[in-house]
Amino acid sequence: MRLLEYQAKELFKEYDIRVPESIASKDxxxxxxxxxxxxxxxxxxxxxxxxxxxKAGGIQKCHNEDEFELKYPEILNMTIKGEKTxxxxxxxxxxxxxxxxxxxxxxxSKRCYTVISSAEGGVEIESVKDQVIQEVGLGEVTEKVAxxxxxxxxxxxxxxxxFVDILQKLSKLTVExxxxxxxxxxxxxxxxxxxxxxxxxxxxxxNSNFRHKELAKYQEKTxxxxxxxESGFSLVELDGNIAVIGNGAGLVMSTLDMLTDNGGKxxxxxxxxxxxxxxxxxxxxxxxxxxxxxxxxxxxxxxxxVKTSIVASAFLKAYDDxxxxxxxxxxxxxxxxxxxxxxxxxxxxxLSPSIEEAINNVVMEVxx
Amino acid sequence: MTDIFELLKGKGSEKQPVIxxxxxxxxxxxxxxxxxxxxxxxxxGVTPGKGGQKFENSVPIYETVKEAVDATGAKxxxxxxxxxxxxxxxxxxxxxxxxxxxxxxxxxxxxDAMKTIELAKEKGAIMIGPxxxxxMIPDLIKIGIMPASPFKFGNVAVLSKSGTLLYEISNNLxxxxxxxxxxxxxxxxxxxxTRLIDAFDMVKxxxxxxxxVVVGEIGGDxxxxxxxxxxxxxFKKPIVAYVAGRKAPKEKRMGHAGAIVMGxxxxxxxxxxxxxxxxxxVAKRPVEVPILLAGKMEKK
Numbered sequence: 289m290r291l292l293e294y295q296a297k298e299l300f301k302e303y304d305i306r307v308p309e310s311i312a313s314k315d316x317x318x319x320x321x322x323x324x325x326x327x328x329x330x331x332x333x334x335x336x337x338x339x340x341x342x343k344a345g346g347i348q349k350c351h352n353e354d355e356f357e358l359k360y361p362e363i364l365n366m367t368i369k370g371e372k373t374x375x376x377x378x379x380x381x382x383x384x385x386x387x388x389x390x391x392x393x394x395x396x397s398k399r400c401y402t403v404i405s406s407a408e409g410g411v412e413i414e415s416v417k418d419q420v421i422q423e424v425g426l427g428e429v430t431e432k433v434a435x436x437x438x439x440x441x442x443x444x445x446x447x448x449x450x451f452v453d454i455l456q457k458l459s460k461l462t463v464e465x466x467x468x469x470x471x472x473x474x475x476x477x478x479x480x481x482x483x484x485x486x487x488x489x490x491x492x493x494x495n496s497n498f499r500h501k502e503l504a505k506y507q508e509k510t511x512x513x514x515x516x517x518e519s520g521f522s523l524v525e526l527d528g529n530i531a532v533i534g535n536g537a538g539l540v541m542s543t544l545d546m547l548t549d550n551g552g553k554x555x556x557x558x559x560x561x562x563x564x565x566x567x568x569x570x571x572x573x574x575x576x577x578x579x580x581x582x583x584x585x586x587x588x589x590x591x592x593x594v595k596t597s598i599v600a601s602a603f604l605k606a607y608d609d610x611x612x613x614x615x616x617x618x619x620x621x622x623x624x625x626x627x628x629x630x631x632x633x634x635x636x637x638x639l640s641p642s643i644e645e646a647i648n649n650v651v652m653e654v655x656x
Numbered sequence: 657m658t659d660i661f662e663l664l665k666g667k668g669s670e671k672q673p674v675i676x677x678x679x680x681x682x683x684x685x686x687x688x689x690x691x692x693x694x695x696x697x698x699x700x701g702v703t704p705g706k707g708g709q710k711f712e713n714s715v716p717i718y719e720t721v722k723e724a725v726d727a728t729g730a731k732x733x734x735x736x737x738x739x740x741x742x743x744x745x746x747x748x749x750x751x752x753x754x755x756x757x758x759x760x761x762x763x764x765x766x767x768d769a770m771k772t773i774e775l776a777k778e779k780g781a782i783m784i785g786p787x788x789x790x791x792m793i794p795d796l797i798k799i800g801i802m803p804a805s806p807f808k809f810g811n812v813a814v815l816s817k818s819g820t821l822l823y824e825i826s827n828n829l830x831x832x833x834x835x836x837x838x839x840x841x842x843x844x845x846x847x848x849x850t851r852l853i854d855a856f857d858m859v860k861x862x863x864x865x866x867x868x869v870v871v872g873e874i875g876g877d878x879x880x881x882x883x884x885x886x887x888x889x890x891f892k893k894p895i896v897a898y899v900a901g902r903k904a905p906k907e908k909r910m911g912h913a914g915a916i917v918m919g920x921x922x923x924x925x926x927x928x929x930x931x932x933x934x935x936x937x938v939a940k941r942p943v944e945v946p947i948l949l950a951g952k953m954e955k956k
Contacts, residue, residue, distance in 0.1 A: 537911025538818020
């Protein structure tokens with residue numbers, strides 16, 4: 289789960305990591321009350337689950353009520369890199385001496401947690417040259433290791449204890465909430481050497497959600513995504529007009545790549561999963577029928593564990609119930625594909641022997 | 657390092673005994689039958705609470721892996737337990753002396769996978785997975801959930817993060833005359849018991865090896881680290897790669913827990929760049945894999 293800044297900061301507070309005074313809201317009425325509480329000037333920050341919002345105008349200073357009335361709705365209605373603003377955070381401005389970078393992330397090839405820190409902060413970490421990278425096993429950062437990191441990034445004596453304290457708290461948070469990434473960028477050093485988290489980003493392990501009921505309130509899923517999860521398949525909504533369905537994440541990604549290469553635009557990524565049944569695929573088709581802007585459906589199946597006939601039955605049922613009225617282009621391979629082709633031959637589904645041909649046909653269809 | 661071929665093939669004519677953890681569940685039952693049909697020597701099942709019963713009137717079921725190991729001497733176990741119970745079941749297997757653990761379950765928490773890997777290291781064991789379709793030597797042994805039809809015996813090793821793409825690409829290889837000496841699913845999770853580089857170490861010295869096919873996907877840096885290793889070891893046999901997810905949006909999990917791009921970390925561009933640097937051609941589509949492999953073999 290990708291936490292928004294204000295959600296990450298709530299957890300920071302719980303773990304006693306200092307953050308500026310701030311209040312989150314989702315409509316301008318509550319925003320006005322928050323503005324009064326915080327007092328001008330403050331910063332208006334778009335809460336979106338994607339990086340680079342500063343450059344996109346999603347963070348703006350606000351000095352008075354007139355500016356507030358103008359900027360709050362503007363930022364609330366923003367879409368940044370395809371993501372709508374989910375909430376607005378009003379945050380007190382902080383005076384500081386220096387910005388640094390600190391994160392803990394799951395190092396997949398080393399199979400351990402890793403601390404990344406740098407004396408340069410407030411910019412994307414990819415562009416920072418002098419990064420200190422320290423592997424920390426299953427995640428608990430000892431005082432000794434935290435001190436080493438602090439010294440390596442060249443902090444002054446009066447800042448080191450503050451850094452050690454924050455890094456240890458951050459590692460506790462990371463391990464306890466089973467995060468794959470926790471990032472403070474920038475972490476700022478104040479005049480007295482103490483530190484404060486000006487931004488916060490967290491990505492937790494969805495597979496550990498069952499152990500973290502306390503995080504459930506942060507789950508931001510669209511209705512479609514919720515339904516998909518209940519039915520046991522994965523769905524990612526995209527902004528094109530061709531719904532892409534298949535079995536297996538790799539195969540569906542591969543289909544999406546080829547479709548895009550050929551000028552098609554996917555409306556969604558839908559993996560029916562390894563335990564698909566006729567009912568669950570029927571449910572998937574129902575979801576797609578409710579998606580706006582979809583003009584055609586592209587199906588790519590390699591039957592193995594999930595027999596293609598299971599999917600064929602779902603399509604026949606969906607045609608009978610008038611769930612799908614869209615043109616469907618399909619390639620069926622593997623287990624029971626001959627049987628499935630026979631089942632679908634009199635239906636509206638246009639079958640192709642190869643995925644390349646199915647893609648060409650679907651792209652022609654939506655462009656006609 | 658444990659020799660995976662030796663572990664899978666066994667010595668002499670006796671087939672390697674395999675234990676199934678979670679043999680009585682719906683998924684476990686179905687795939688145990690399919691593995692037995694393929695010729696895998698399933699000698700015991702483990703389901704707590706069902707010890708003393710028999711699977712299909714032939715395979716004895718035990719309460720714990722230890723009892724199953726004591727009775728059969730098996731060193732291999734395949735797991736079909738729910739993700740929530742994965743850690744406990746994996747510990748049970750490793751403590752009992754299992755040397756090759758095939759972890760099928762999807763949705764295993766990352767921290768549980770990391771703890772299992774630490775224990776496996778301690779015990780000198782290998783875990784493949786979690787979220788793997790399994791491992792097989794075509795025509796000899798299948799320990800996993802892959803269908804039988806795409807695979808034919810030969811001299812190419814296929815290492816894949818994805819299940820269905822492993823089937824699709826192996827099928828393309830088989831129909832083009834490239835059989836496989838081993839096919840191994842790395843798994844689609846962020847943390848893998850057997851990483852791409854580990855799998856490479858397992859297959860690189862196989863005497864009849866003609867080439868390797870790597871089926872990667874966005875997320876993490878397994879492909880980059882693999883490519884670097886090929887450069888460092890100056891490995892000369894033909895390798896061809898495929899990377900799924902070139903057109904996937906950033907910061908979205910694409911079906912697999914591990915298939916997510918964060919910044920540039922895990923991007924297809926980064927993987928393709930490293931493969932290219934290691935002189936490994938990358939297919940744009942699955943059907944191109946055998947063509948590129950044939951090209952690589954001719955050049956040799």
